[in-house]
Amino acid sequence: MSGKPVAAIVSAGLSKFGNLEGLYSREIFAEAAREAFEKCPKLDPKKDIKALYVGMMSESFEHQAHIAPMMLDWVGLLPIPAVRT
Amino acid sequence: MSGMYDVVMVGGAEKMSHLTTTGVTEILAQASDFPFEQWHGISFPGIFALMANAHMHKYETTQEQMAMVAVKNHKHGALNPKAHFQKEITIEDVMSSRPVAWPLKLYDCCPRSDGASCLILTKPDIARKFTNAPVYITGSGQAHDTIGLFERSDFTSMMAVKLAAQQAYKMAGVKPKHIDVAEVHDCFTIAEIMAYEDLGFCKPGKGGKLIELGVTTLDGKLPVNTSGGLKAKGHPVGATGTAQAYEIFLQLTGEAGRRQIDGAEIGLAANVGGSASTATVHIFTRAD
Numbered sequence: 001m002s003g004k005p006v007a008a009i010v011s012a013g014l015s016k017f018g019n020l021e022g023l024y025s026r027e028i029f030a031e032a033a034r035e036a037f038e039k040c041p042k043l044d045p046k047k048d049i050k051a052l053y054v055g056m057m058s059e060s061f062e063h064q065a066h067i068a069p070m071m072l073d074w075v076g077l078l079p080i081p082a083v084r085t
Numbered sequence: 086m087s088g089m090y091d092v093v094m095v096g097g098a099e100k101m102s103h104l105t106t107t108g109v110t111e112i113l114a115q116a117s118d119f120p121f122e123q124w125h126g127i128s129f130p131g132i133f134a135l136m137a138n139a140h141m142h143k144y145e146t147t148q149e150q151m152a153m154v155a156v157k158n159h160k161h162g163a164l165n166p167k168a169h170f171q172k173e174i175t176i177e178d179v180m181s182s183r184p185v186a187w188p189l190k191l192y193d194c195c196p197r198s199d200g201a202s203c204l205i206l207t208k209p210d211i212a213r214k215f216t217n218a219p220v221y222i223t224g225s226g227q228a229h230d231t232i233g234l235f236e237r238s239d240f241t242s243m244m245a246v247k248l249a250a251q252q253a254y255k256m257a258g259v260k261p262k263h264i265d266v267a268e269v270h271d272c273f274t275i276a277e278i279m280a281y282e283d284l285g286f287c288k289p290g291k292g293g294k295l296i297e298l299g300v301t302t303l304d305g306k307l308p309v310n311t312s313g314g315l316k317a318k319g320h321p322v323g324a325t326g327t328a329q330a331y332e333i334f335l336q337l338t339g340e341a342g343r344r345q346i347d348g349a350e351i352g353l354a355a356n357v358g359g360s361a362s363t364a365t366v367h368i369f370t371r372a373d
Binding site for chain 2: 003004005006007008009010011012013014015016017018019020021023024025026028029031032033036040042043045048049050051052053054055056057058060061062071075077085
């Protein structure tokens with residue numbers, strides 16, 4: 001019934017949502033990444049992941065642009081390609 | 086996809102709660118038309134209130150039906166330990182909450198939240214190197230509409246959602262009746278009612294009836310927003326798309342805890358940007 005897979009999700013992570021006082025978005029993203037990495041012990045993030053695509057609606061919230069390399073750094077994946085979506 | 090990478094990470098994040106509601110609303114409004122919307126003082130609550138008014142006028146959708154969306158999503162959110170709001174509310178709570186942009190009241194609106202989400206994606210043929218329970222993306226659609234709501238001929242439907250859904254259903258080879266669980270963009274309660282219609286879960290104008298009949302609650306035939314949705318789980322804007330996929334991933338791998346839908350095999354996530362100037366729809370299938 002279902003079509004051909006175009007991609008597979010092998011792991012996923014989510015931070016707590018809400019008023020996360022005292023945390024920057026980079027720290028919150030690292031929390032989500034940690035869950036995704038820990039849930040998938042067969043994945044070696046540093047070796048296996050080849051690119052990061054990370055979304056943010058506005059740099060005005062934190063007065064912080066250029067978030068792709070920043071997030072990449074905070075999840076320990078420098079220096080692979082990263083793009084803000 | 087070019088096929089250049091075998092494994093990639095996708096995700097998103099937003100930090101909003103440290104700003105005032107006014108400050109957040111102004112930044113969010115930048116996703117609407119500047120000269121003809123923002124400049125005249127309309128922000129997203131106002132834009133979705135126009136849609137709600139049009140829907141009420143054309144289809145006799147009621148404020149109580151919209152309130153039922155909020156009540157349902159809070160009920161689901163109460164079962165999600167990561168949700169922004171983990172408490173149930175009543176129809177009366179919604180109806181008596183203060184007006185924001187008529188007919189939308191405070192409890193018709195999602196909160197401003199901090200949060201982040203991510204997925205690890207691989208090519209399908211190597212997924213089992215990493216896990217015994219991959220979830221496959223079998224359908225993907227994206228479409229756009231005018232940035233300004235005023236440029237559209239109809240406020241009661243989101244064309245971009247409809248088109249993105251058609252693409253995703255076609256690619257996946259499934260129909261709305263095959264969907265076991267869905268996450269949709271309920272930034273305001275009316276948006277979830279419109280999503281039911283645009284995704285083909287019911288006929289145009291019957292979204293209010295669908296929520297009233299309980300079809301989309303956790304124990305209904307087609308549970309929608311089991312995570313609590315934007316309304317109760319929260320809406321850190323940049324994180325919302327992959328957060329929807331996260332919920333579907335949990336549901337299809339049997340990891341959704343107290344809100345697990347038994348035997349869920351096919352899931353759908355529908356996300357929206359602005360007043361649905363952007364829409365994406367994805368269909369997910371559990372591995373055999």
